[in-house]
Amino acid sequence: MPAITLDEYLNTTEIAGARLSPDGTAAVIGTESPDWKANSFRHTLWLWTAKDGLRPLTQSGSDEGAEWSPDGKWIAFLSDRALGAGQDEGEGKDSDAGDAKGRAARAGGDEKTTRLWLISVAGGEAQPLYNEKLEVHAFAWAPDGKTIYVSAQAPQTHAEEEQHKDAWKDVIRWREQERGDLLLALPVAESLAHAAAQPMAHEGKSGESQSDKDKAEESKVALPAGARTVATSKLEISEIAPSPEGKHIAFLTQSISHRMENPADTEIFLTPTAGGEARQLTHNEALEAGLKWSTDGKWLHLVVHAAGGNLEGKYRDVQGRLYRLNPDAPEKIERLGAELDGTFEDFDFLSNGDLVALGMKGTEQQIYRVQGAKASKLPGLAGTYAGLSAAKTGGGLLVRHSSINHPAQVEVAADGLHPDKAVEVTKLNPVFAERAQPEWKTYSWKSTDGATVEGVLIFPPGKKDAKGLRMLTFIHGGPADADGDKFGADWYDWATLAASRGWLVFRPNYRGSSGYGDDFMLQIAPHLVSQPGADILAGVDALVKDGYADPNKLAIGGYSYGGYMTNWLITETTRFKAAVTGAGAVEHAANWGNDDVTWDDAWYLSGRPWENPAMYQSEAALFRMDRVKTPTHLVQGQSDVRVSYLEGVTLERALQALGVPHSFLVFPGEGHGLGRNPWHGYIKLREELEWLDKYDGQ
Secondary structure (H helix, E strand, O other): OOOOOHHHHOOOOEEEEEEEOOOOOEEEEEEEEEEOOOOEEEEEEEEEEOOOEEEEOOOOOEEEEEEEOOOOOEEEEEEOOOOOOOOOOOOOOOHHHOOOOOHHHOOOOOOOOOEEEEEEOOOOOOEEOOOOOOOEEEEEEOOOOOEEEEEEEOOOOHHHHHHHHHHHOOOOOOOOOOOOEEEEEEEHHHHHHHHHHOOOOOOOOOOOOOOHHHHHHOOOOOOOOOOEEEEEEOOEEEEEEEOOOOOEEEEEEEOOOOOOOOHHHOOEEEEEOOOOOOEEOOOOOOOEEEEEEOOOOOOEEEEEOOOOOOOOOOOOOOOOEEEEEEOOEEEEEEEEOOOOOOEEEEEEEOOOOOEEEEEEEOOEEEEEEEEOOEEEEOOOOOOEEEEEEEOOOOOOEEEEEEEOOEEEEEEEEOOOOOHHHOEEOOOOOHHHHHOOOOEEEEEEEEOOOOOEEEEEEEEOOOOOOOOOEEEEEEEOOOOOOOOOOOOOOOOOOOHHHHHHOOOEEEEEEOOOOOOOOHHHHHOOOOOOOHHHHHHHHHHHHHHHHOOOEEEEEEEEEEEOHHHHHHHHHHHHOOOOOEEEEEOOOOOOHHHHHHOOOHHHHHHHOOOOOOOOHHHHHHOOHHHHHHHOOOOEEEEEEOOOOOOOHHHHHHHHHHHHHHOOOEEEEEEOOOOOOOOOOHHHHHHHHHHHHHHHHHHOOO
16 A cells, blocks of 8 residues: 555544434534635534434534534534525535634634524524624533523623723733623524524624614623523633523633633532522632533532642642532532543433543543442443543434544444444545554553653554664653554644654653553653653663664654653753654743643642742753754744743744754744644644654664
8 A cells, every 4th residue: 555645644534523412313523624725624514314324514614512402403503604604505605714723712803703503403504593793602502492501701882892992992901801701591592583683783894884773772782682691700601511400500610811820710600590699619729621410410520631630639730530519519529430540531421320431541542431439441442432422312322433543433322331332423534544554552661760651652554563763752742641542643643644654653651641540640740851751761762772763763753742842852862863843842931921821830840930940940941952962843833822932932042053953933823733724734744754854864
């Protein structure tokens, strides 16, 4: 078989989300794919039914976040498409409307409004639930399907907006101008009827003269017709979970700016559906997520993802954990599945009330049945499961499954306790099966302190266990993540493409990685880069000693935290002939102030910059740059708020001052995820591969 090309590799369709219908006979599937001509990504919804298979549901290119109505007749979704576009059912015309990795990552200047839309499963065009310029943060169907709850920033009156413009012009009042959210109840039938009667309301061009009626209305807040305020919040409402009996709504808050400066911004509240004061249920230093009620409505369940703290005490970056709380006694929080010495990241309830969850242990993520502290692995295929969605009746379960050589596909199991018998309902990215596939295996070694560390070796096609190969040490981000038996094919995860180009790819799961227990994960602090660095270099030594890697043809690379580690390791050794790094810090003080996870940074380094300046300096590559000899290629998104663009500028300036061969690519408008323009990821990967070939010494 021929090797896969760069164009084929990056022309993949990604499954962005999938939800099973309430009765388990259908699924709505969201995909993301590059639109090279439009310089953007398309988000499309598809409908699968057991009877008719898979067909497109929407065509605008900007539709995602779909959720079924309780009766399975409607699908609600988020979109910034234009009002009155009438683009569904094959009439799509707005190919430039798509945006990658969610609208929240957009840079300033985009005036599109993300509204809530509905489309009937029986057919027809999508309809907006309202026309007002109300940007939705989260939404959820009421149990009876007659109401949809949405959260949005509290709107201002026209007079308030004009007053602010007059006083402040274009000045940004950093914290003072932030406004919290409203939790609104929108009656579905009334809202649809009103929106249909006035399809272009509130979409007029700026500068148009106001009618007398408009002037009379300028002191009123423009909310959708029939909207009722259920609760208010000083923070943004990021998740909404109505209770099964419909009497209460749990909701989750987060920082308005999305900067994680204080875990107390992320808490759970409970409010009566009829409205009233919201009661705060949690008070902790964890980042709660994934709110779901048990089927009997007695318990509220949640997950704290890896590196999101824990509910048992002070903030620590430990494995992902499942919890449940009784809203009547929220101080009594129970941890679930504690017997799993790995990390939980997602969960759902089967129709009989069984709790199933995704648990990662080592290099695989499998499905577990959780009963109290017990976690029992269900029968399944080797590899990685993701995206659980259970039917409300019948016991069905939808999942996504992938492995290193097999792209993710949506699967549906009639019996949720037997995911091994699931049937594939998508056949995406078939080109990978038509090209030469790399081979792989797990690899373990001893670090400098005697600890056992594990990783993955990906060999060039047909060369499993071959010796004397040129080797790329490819470091995952996070650091709370792990590389294993899962598919990846994009600008960030391109290990299999490198292998197809003749590289042995070494993917180490160093100290701080998830899936190996709390103790292993906690050992990254406070030595944020030096401890993982020792693990990685010990793995390189072992692979050279075992004969797999040619010591004269070693390269290194990574993005995000993988970039941090690459920047550090080229100050530790000159043995790497080439380095490719992206969005990685070279120091920690300015990065603590500039990035959006400042609390986490301070935890890793045992304090804020003025509390532990020695650690901030000793763990930073910048103060050791005079040791660097490795030719280094670096990239950065110019609008990155996770790792400031200026960290890349600083690294480039140091390499320039030292006379080290280097190249620096900056992607305009891109955040941490390079999600606006597919050409940016294409150029990044093209140039990184060329850089490695240029300097590997072959």
